Amino acid sequence: MAHVSIDLPDGERFRGSDRGQLLVVAGLVMAVSLVALVVLLNATIYSENVATRGIEAADGEATEVRVVTVEGVGETIDAVNRAHEGEDPPTDAALADIDELEERLGRSYARRGATVQLDADASRTSGGDRVDTAGKDTSLANATNATSYTVAGNIDGTRGFVLDLEVDSLASSTAGDAADEAFHVVVDPAGNERREVYVYRDDGSDDVVVAAGDGGEDPAVVCTVDPVGADRVSVDVTGERLDGEPCVGLWPSDRLAPGNEHTLEVGNGDAADGVIRATVRPTNTELVTDVDDADTAGAVYDATVDLTYRTAELWFETTLRVAPGEPDA
Structure with a gap:
């Protein structure tokens, strides 16, 4: 090397x-x-x-x-x-x-x-x-004792639509019989299918049931709660909650965008006692309602x-x- x-x-x-x-x-x-x-x-x-x-x-x-x-x-x-x-x-x-x-x-x-x-x-x-029915009798039939009536019409906005109901006053029913027997509210979008929200006590267990259906068809159970001795139950329709817990499927957001005209109605008003509350925004025309004048007031929307x-x-x-x-x- x-x-x-x-x-x-x-x-x-x-x-x-x-x-x-x-x-x-x-x-x-x-x-x-x-x-x-x-x-x-x-x-x-x-x-x-x-x-x-x-x-x-x-x-x-x-x-x-x-x-x-x-x-x-x-x-x-x-x-x-x-x-x-x-x-x-x-x-x-x-x-x-x-x-x-x-x-x-x-x-x-x-x-x-x-x-x-x-x-x-x-x-x-x-x-x-x-709209607040707390100042009238507890029955949710309106002032003329009609059991089906308009809570608010000619409106294009709804917020805080809440049902505060007495548990013992709710009709005992099933999903198949709810349309005829149970208290319910209706959200009716102009030109689109209605949404019905039913509240009743289960015919077997006495649980409070919230069910929803469209266009008058048999409703499907959305959520339930065991009242465990409670006097009242709260259903937040716009917030989609039952006694503060999620209850998705009550408000028809898929067919009712903000700004679309719609109507809020009651059906079987004699099947529950309690209070209905909502803040609504009328369209260019005046608010339409069958609730007593004393139960409506101007509001900031x-x-x-x-x-x-x-x-x-x-x-x-x-x-x-x-x-x-x-x-x-």
């Missing part, structure tokens, strides 16, 4: 120990380079994690203030509507209370170093009517609010339409 030598400036040659030292130095250089690379990678990963956590925190903060605002404005609107008994919607009162809500939120979020601004005006507030939320690190702006209890499209 040929021997290759390298001439050094003083004419000396590498000895074996020289070559070993060169290898050690090269190894150290490589090791230091790898350590430096690992440190740089860790720093980069850490920086990205910190930045990501900052974004997630900001998103969470914006989501929180948005939810709080929607809930607060919704509760404010409904509280004003419940207190109002006149014909005209209480728009001015609702706007004044939204201003008070802004002050309360501002004081609360000021502890975080944040400011909250809510802007609403009458031009972006829709009027409607509140919805309000559009501009929300601005600012901190040292975050500036969040959005526009919110608030219509508490309106069904999802």
Whole structure:
């Protein structure tokens, strides 16, 4: 094997120990380079994690203030509507209370170093009517003792359509006999198939049953609840809930988009005692209802609010339409 030598400036040659030292130095250089690379990678990963956590925190903060605002404005609107008994919607009162809500939120979020601004005006507030039978006899037959009647007609919006019924007053029935025997409400979209929602006690178990059918056909059971000694049961038709639990299939969202004209009706009103509540938005014509005049009043249907939320690190702006209890499209 040929021997290759390298001439050094003083004419000396590498000895074996020289070559070993060169290898050690090269190894150290490589090791230091790898350590430096690992440190740089860790720093980069850490920086990205910190930045990501900052974004997630900001998103969470914006989501929180948005939810709080929607809930607060919704509760404010409904509280004003419940207190109002006149014909005209209480728009001015609702706007004044939204201003008070802004002050309360501002004081609360000021502890975080944040400011909250809510802007609403009458031009972006829709009027409607509140129907509430709580002031009449408990029977859900209407004032003329008719058992089938119109709760609200000539409307293109419904929210908070809730039935608060006395358990012992409900007729005992089955799904096959419900159309003839059980209390029910009807959602009748213009030009589309009706949805009937029946509430009765099961003929065998005495559980409270909610069933739904279309166009007068035999209904199918949607959900049940054991009243376990409770005096009343709540059916939220627009929210599709029974005593606060999901009861999907009550509101015909598939054929009734927001803004479509429809009618709310009662059938077999003598088969239940309790209260019907709803907030509705009439079309260009007046509300049609067979409920006593004393049980209807002007109401705020919805309000559009501009929300601005600012901190040292975050500036969040959005526009919110608030219509508490309106069904999802």
